[in-house]
Amino acid sequence: QVQLQESGPGLVKPSETLSLTCTVSGISISVHYWSWIRQPPGKGLEWIGSVHYTGSTSYDPSLKSRLTISLDMSKSQFSLNLRSMTAADTAVYYCAERGGGLWGQGILVTVSS
Amino acid sequence: DAVLTQSPLSLPVTLGQPASISCTSSQTLLYTDGNTYLNWFQQRPGQSPRRLINRVSNRDSGVPDRFSGSASGTVFTLKISRVEAEDVGVYYCMQDTHSPRTFGQGTKVEIK
Numbered sequence: 053q054v055q056l057q058e059s060g061p062g063l064v065k066p067s068e069t070l071s072l073t074c075t076v077s078g079i080s081i082s083v084h085y086w087s088w089i090r091q092p093p094g095k096g097l098e099w100i101g102s103v104h105y106t107g108s109t110s111y112d113p114s115l116k117s118r119l120t121i122s123l124d125m126s127k128s129q130f131s132l133n134l135r136s137m138t139a140a141d142t143a144v145y146y147c148a149e150r151g152g153g154l155w156g157q158g159i160l161v162t163v164s165s
Numbered sequence: 166d167a168v169l170t171q172s173p174l175s176l177p178v179t180l181g182q183p184a185s186i187s188c189t190s191s192q193t194l195l196y197t198d199g200n201t202y203l204n205w206f207q208q209r210p211g212q213s214p215r216r217l218i219n220r221v222s223n224r225d226s227g228v229p230d231r232f233s234g235s236a237s238g239t240v241f242t243l244k245i246s247r248v249e250a251e252d253v254g255v256y257y258c259m260q261d262t263h264s265p266r267t268f269g270q271g272t273k274v275e276i277k
Binding site for chain 2: 153
């Protein structure tokens, strides 16, 4: 069946860069647009950005200056790099199909020294 | 940005009774292809969100038919015809028409 699996560190120090990867299995990564979405503890869902296999990307304006989302078709993966992390970036990070039909299980990322 | 405003933010319901959540968009969500990309999600405690409804009124696979979606202009509604205990959680609307994509604040459904 179709699965999305996030991987990356659970703890990041302030000012460092968060790098997360989402591995897509059971479906061609070229079929959909793919998104990163986050959820701070006890709060709602926040869209971070999206990527397509053509290289097209779209980012939330509030994160755009710190954010890069990329896709590797050969590995069936897409990735997030978020620079200059602060405590406000502490959240569960989800990868998902852009329309929300498919989600990973989420990974909690804590920003702390 | 297309701002989505949900109401109510908290919804205590009695088992077996209907429930309704509204989501009002600050702008049209009609895309150039003729579709309106407004989706509804359920998030149970400790779980990833699950899409219930896509493009206003289309139930996703495996979603019980007690869930339905509708629209009147820029006001979108999710209805549960008879609430069951497994429906407890937070419900979100999300628009996939405009960039940036945006979510509503969420509506917490609990049993009275």
